[in-house]
Amino acid sequence: xxxxxxxxxxxxxxxxxxxxxxxxxxxxxxxxxxxxxxxxxxxxxxxxxxxxxxxxxxxxxxxxxxxxxxxxxxxxxxxxxxxxxxxxxxxxxxxxxxxxxxxxxxxxxxxxxxxxxxxxxxxxxxxxxxxxxxxxxxxxxxxxxxxxxxxxxxxxxxxxxxxxxxxxxxxxxxxxxxxxxxxxxxxxxxxxxxxxxxxxxxxxxxxxxxxxxxxxxxxxxxxxxxxxxxxxxxxxxxxxxxxxxxxxxxxxxxxxxxxxxxxxxxxxxxxxxxxxxxxxxxxxxxxxxxxxxxxxxxxxxxxxxxxxxxxxxxxxxxxxxxxxxxxxxxxxxxxxxxxxxxxxxxxxxxxxxxxxxxxxxxxxxxxxxxxxxxxxxxxxxxxxxxxxxxxxxxxxxxxxxxxxxxxxxxxxxxxxxxxxxxxxxxxxxxxxxxxxxxxxxxxxxxxxxxxxxxxxxxxxxxxxxxxxxxxxxxxxxxxxxxxxxxxxxxxxxx
Amino acid sequence: xxxxxxxxxxxxxxxxxxxxxxxxxxxxxxxxxxxxxxxxxxxxxxxxxxxxxxxxxxxxxxxxxxxxxxxxxxxxxxxxxxxxxxxxxxxxxxxxxxxxxxxxxxxxxxxxxxxxxxxxxxxxxxxxxxxxxxxxxxxxxxxxxxxxxxxxxxxxxxxxxxxxxxxxxxxxxxxxxxxxxxxxxxxxxxxxxxxxxxxxxxxxxxxxxxxxxxxxxxxxxxxxxxxxxxxxxxxxxxxxxxxxxxxxxxxxxxxxxxxxxxxxxxxxxxxxxxxxxxxxxxxx
Numbered sequence: 001x002x003x004x005x006x007x008x009x010x011x012x013x014x015x016x017x018x019x020x021x022x023x024x025x026x027x028x029x030x031x032x033x034x035x036x037x038x039x040x041x042x043x044x045x046x047x048x049x050x051x052x053x054x055x056x057x058x059x060x061x062x063x064x065x066x067x068x069x070x071x072x073x074x075x076x077x078x079x080x081x082x083x084x085x086x087x088x089x090x091x092x093x094x095x096x097x098x099x100x101x102x103x104x105x106x107x108x109x110x111x112x113x114x115x116x117x118x119x120x121x122x123x124x125x126x127x128x129x130x131x132x133x134x135x136x137x138x139x140x141x142x143x144x145x146x147x148x149x150x151x152x153x154x155x156x157x158x159x160x161x162x163x164x165x166x167x168x169x170x171x172x173x174x175x176x177x178x179x180x181x182x183x184x185x186x187x188x189x190x191x192x193x194x195x196x197x198x199x200x201x202x203x204x205x206x207x208x209x210x211x212x213x214x215x216x217x218x219x220x221x222x223x224x225x226x227x228x229x230x231x232x233x234x235x236x237x238x239x240x241x242x243x244x245x246x247x248x249x250x251x252x253x254x255x256x257x258x259x260x261x262x263x264x265x266x267x268x269x270x271x272x273x274x275x276x277x278x279x280x281x282x283x284x285x286x287x288x289x290x291x292x293x294x295x296x297x298x299x300x301x302x303x304x305x306x307x308x309x310x311x312x313x314x315x316x317x318x319x320x321x322x323x324x325x326x327x328x329x330x331x332x333x334x335x336x337x338x339x340x341x342x343x344x345x346x347x348x349x350x351x352x353x354x355x356x357x358x359x360x361x362x363x364x365x366x367x368x369x370x371x372x373x374x375x376x377x378x379x380x381x382x383x384x385x386x387x388x389x390x391x392x393x394x395x396x397x398x399x400x401x402x403x404x405x406x407x408x409x410x411x412x413x414x415x416x417x418x419x420x421x422x423x424x425x426x427x428x429x430x431x432x433x434x435x436x437x438x439x440x441x442x443x444x445x446x447x448x449x450x451x452x453x454x455x456x457x458x459x460x461x462x463x464x465x466x467x468x469x470x471x472x473x474x475x476x477x478x479x480x481x482x483x484x485x486x487x488x489x490x491x492x493x494x
Numbered sequence: 495x496x497x498x499x500x501x502x503x504x505x506x507x508x509x510x511x512x513x514x515x516x517x518x519x520x521x522x523x524x525x526x527x528x529x530x531x532x533x534x535x536x537x538x539x540x541x542x543x544x545x546x547x548x549x550x551x552x553x554x555x556x557x558x559x560x561x562x563x564x565x566x567x568x569x570x571x572x573x574x575x576x577x578x579x580x581x582x583x584x585x586x587x588x589x590x591x592x593x594x595x596x597x598x599x600x601x602x603x604x605x606x607x608x609x610x611x612x613x614x615x616x617x618x619x620x621x622x623x624x625x626x627x628x629x630x631x632x633x634x635x636x637x638x639x640x641x642x643x644x645x646x647x648x649x650x651x652x653x654x655x656x657x658x659x660x661x662x663x664x665x666x667x668x669x670x671x672x673x674x675x676x677x678x679x680x681x682x683x684x685x686x687x688x689x690x691x692x693x694x695x696x697x698x699x700x701x702x703x704x705x706x707x708x709x710x711x712x713x714x715x716x717x718x719x720x721x722x723x724x725x726x727x728x729x730x731x732x733x734x735x736x737x738x739x740x741x742x743x744x745x746x747x748x749x750x751x752x753x754x755x756x757x758x759x760x761x762x763x764x765x766x767x768x769x770x771x772x773x774x775x776x777x778x
Binding site: 063108110307311334 | 640738745
């Protein structure tokens with residue numbers, strides 16, 4: 001009896017395993033070759049063009065952002081215009097990446113339109129994203145006009161390695177800027193100038209040494225807040241972002257391959273975090289965080305930092321993502337409404353560099369061509385000026401440049417009607433070529449590299465390592481994981 | 495002058511009093527530790543976010559329903575509540591119906607290798623959720639179920655059903671067979687004896703199993719985040735949405751937490767007698 005039961009159990013288990021393997025290999029895993037586009041002609045009217053896929057349903061997976069919120073608000077208009085129903089799934093970035101990796105890795109086509117964060121998705125799965133050039137060139141489909149997005153954003157969110165292949169339409173453009181309390185800067189301006197002899201109004205006129213002076217003076221003289229400055233120095237991505245503003249401004253570089261942070265590369269070359277400029281940046285940052293900034297800085301990420309700023313009595317200034325203006329201007333969440341402004345980062349030897357991290361919307365290349373074309377309609381629509389204006393109203397900043405030429409938008413900017421309008425002038429400066437900096441490496445091992453970098457930086461801030469040692473250790477470990485060390489060994493150079 | 499026995503009795507009395515006092519103090523600490531977070535969550539749900547972090551904390555304040563209103567109007571709370579009820583409720587009903595039948599069969603039936611089968615069933619419950627998400631995803635993808643409610647119900651049932659079978663088998667094992675045998679002698683079939691005699695007698699057990707199955711499904715995040723999409727997302731997934739890259743919307747998080755906790759708390763309070771009896775059913 002026992003023997004029979006044992007044999008039965010083994011047989012049943014084998015059957016299940018074989019069945020599972022059958023489903024596994026039947027379900028696909030690799031993307032199919034891109035479907036050939038049929039030859040198409042232009043429609044007689046625009047209405048016909050937009051209605052050509054009426055009756056279809058598309059699934060859109062996105063991070064929960066102000067831009068996504070704006071799109072959802074206007075979705076009924078798209079559905080009425082096209083007859084296409086859009087099912088939106090909004091989630092946080094970690095869950096989004098999990099779902100996307102499952103989706104794209106299994107060759108599933110249940111998600112048609114996806115939020116493509118530039119450093120998480122393209123380096124891992126850019127081959128599965130549809131080449132959008134064929135839709136832009138198709139006479140039967142509307143055009144998005146890629147020239148109307150600011151160039152650096154377009155490079156990094158819409159390409160990976162291949163400079164011709166376009167894999168996304170720019171969607172959002174989070175950029176780090178310098179937020180400060182206008183009431184405090186106004187009240188104590190004369191006193192500070194009497195002590196230091198210069199105007200302390202934030203902007204690129206202020207260098208990093210002056211930034212320290214301002215923060216220190218505030219620690220000692222400003223009653224409204226406990227500390228002048230706070231930073232997002234938690235052992236996490238936030239530490240990397242915050243440090244990068246200093247790093248790049250000091251003239252340091254990430255990797256040997258100059259296209260690592262822009263177009264993206266398969267192999268970034270040698271990690272350059274041990275250069276004299278990089279070590280100088282690390283020494284500066286260590287002193288700033290340990291001796292001048294709010295002591296809780298080492299426990300704060302960007303959300304915590306924004307909350308501290310919004311509380312009103314903790315810090316007078318911080319570097320943070322520009323979208324946080326929404327939080328600072330929300331009376332339910334902030335005690336500093338109408339008391340905050342923004343400027344570009346302080347200036348270092350390489351100028352004022354503002355960390356930029358944007359995303360695009362992409363199309364799942366494994367979906368049938370009809371669904372891809374219908375998805376293109378959605379991508380064009382979300383980048384259109386009416387939707388971009390709605391994004392502006394929701395508090396974020398549009399990525400289509402011609403939006404800012406719209407008379408109504410100009411009026412909003414002049415009057416400061418919406419939170420985005422308050423900081424729009426700063427954003428234009430931050431986005432120009434002299435100020436914008438892409439610091440996230442776009443190569444396959446970037447996530448592992450990021451973890452190494454912020455872990456070692458955190459050890460430096462905890463006094464476990466000197467700045468020089470931390471930077472050298474970063475270089476050693478990153479070179480290992482990118483394969484640079486092995487390459488040098490093979491070439492007999494190590 | 496007090497005698498030795500009087501002194502002993504007084505000392506024993508004082509010791510008993512000291513023991514009771516310490517017991518009450520420890521109980522009060524435990525109660526505070528347990529109830530304070532719930533109080534804080536509820537009170538935060540009724541505050542405007544900017545007032546949630548004031549030092550000193552606001553113990554007395556004017557309550558506001560703004561968080562509830564925002565969740566209802568802008569967030570689509572109703573859809574998430576409906577999805578959670580459908581997913582948790584459906585998987586619980588399936589688990590109870592089939593769990594009772596299977597548990598009874600394993601308890602009373604003369605099945606070769608039934609203890610092996612029962613053990614094999616419960617081992618599936620031992621697997622961590624993370625370990626089964628990928629195989630289930632592949633299965634659901636093959637049947638075009640990803641993003642649809644049936645996938646979530648099936649996923650919950652894969653965990654709830656073995657658990658229900660195992661527990662119901664234990665409950666039926668503890669029932670005396672004589673009552674069912676007496677019913678069968680009187681002309682009942684085995685199935686009728688199950689429905690008329692055995693099932694009513696394990697009602698507390700059914701209540702306990704149903705509550706535990708519902709709680710697991712109601713609180714689940716792992717399955718829900720992978721297998722659902724916009725229209726089928728449940729409350730735990732909705733709560734995670736409030737932890738945005740641009741800050742945690744604390745007011746709404748606290749409100750959702752209150753909503754998540756409430757049904758389980760209310761059900762637990764209503765059926766606590768049955769729950770305790772059910773959970774200790776096999777212990778006597």
